[in-house]
Amino acid sequence: MESFRRVCNRTELEAFLASDTFRDIWKFVETLNRSVQGRPRPASATPQSPVSAKIIAMMEAFGRWATEIEPLPAETGRFGNRAFRSWYARLQQQAPALVLDLVFASETPEHYAPDLQAYLMGAFGDSTRIDYGTGHEASFLLFLLGLYRLGLFGEDAFPELVLLVFPSYLTVTRCLQQRYMLEPAGSHGVWGLDDYAFLPFLWGSSQLCGKEAEISPLAVRSRELVEQHAPQYLYFEAIRFILETKKGPFYEHSPTLYDISNLESWTRINAGLLRMYRAEVWSKLPVVQHIPFGELIPFRGGTSTPAGKP
Secondary structure, eight states: OOOOOOOOOOOOOOHTTTSHHHHEEEHHHHHHHHHHTOOOOOOOOOOHHHHHHHHHHHHHHHHHHHHHHHOOOOSSSSOHHHHHHHHHHHHHHHHHHHHHHTTSSSSSHHHHHHHHHHHTTTTTTTTTTTTEEHHHHHHHHHHHHHHHHHTTOOOOGGHHIIIIHHHHHHHHHHHHHHHOEEEEEEEEEEGOOOOOOSSHHHHHHOOOTTTTSSSSSSGOOHHHHHHHHTOOHHHHHHHHHHHHHHHHHHHOEEEEHHHTTTTTTTHHHHHHHHHHHHHIIIOOHHTTTTOOOOOSOOOSSSSOOEEOOO
């Protein structure tokens, strides 16, 4: 069955936010958030779920594609190397087989494969605009939710989804951002949390809940402490990536993250980021209007526009 975009105006967005579909999505976000509360990333770990292992292997393959597909000579403008379209074309070509391989254990894999393909292809940016943002990150979240709904992993696998699978996805998206100069989609500029991502800060702050005696929120202002904690905590890893890719003092290029570090506890930071994620990502029409809905994650209200069309 074809997936459709069904949220095209503010009224439809409000209907979506009041729907069972969004309640299920939000429950998934919150449950993943709780699953890593107070838990550092293991130094080395093999995923217990076969599906997790396959997704990680898939992400590694995507990273190799970026190595193989050279950026084209720079054109005018800062963003948008057209070689990204070649990378994305390979994703479109390979996605059907990759998804079927993932859902082989499902009772009706071919029935739900188009929905999963739509979320997978939506998770790495837009090949027309050559951009990437939190809406694409949300598409990866829905890809994981779809696999969960098919029963391919249970809640016992949630910690490894956040601490192993999601970082493998971040590695690919960060590679694409830098190699092909993807434009930030829907960025709030200097006053946004980050140009491209939100979930590493949300789930990363959950990892740090209750650890204030060891790791103060103010630690993000120390380059040395950021380097020290980045291997274990997604929040610090995300800060490190920002420091590596932006010039100038932290308080100038990332004032929102800098101000957040004034809060006294990671629990308060996590609660605030959860509210912010709902308000600044899922409550924004420019994000939700691009999300397709089908049988796996249904939403029947609103205008129907095929997912593959602008």
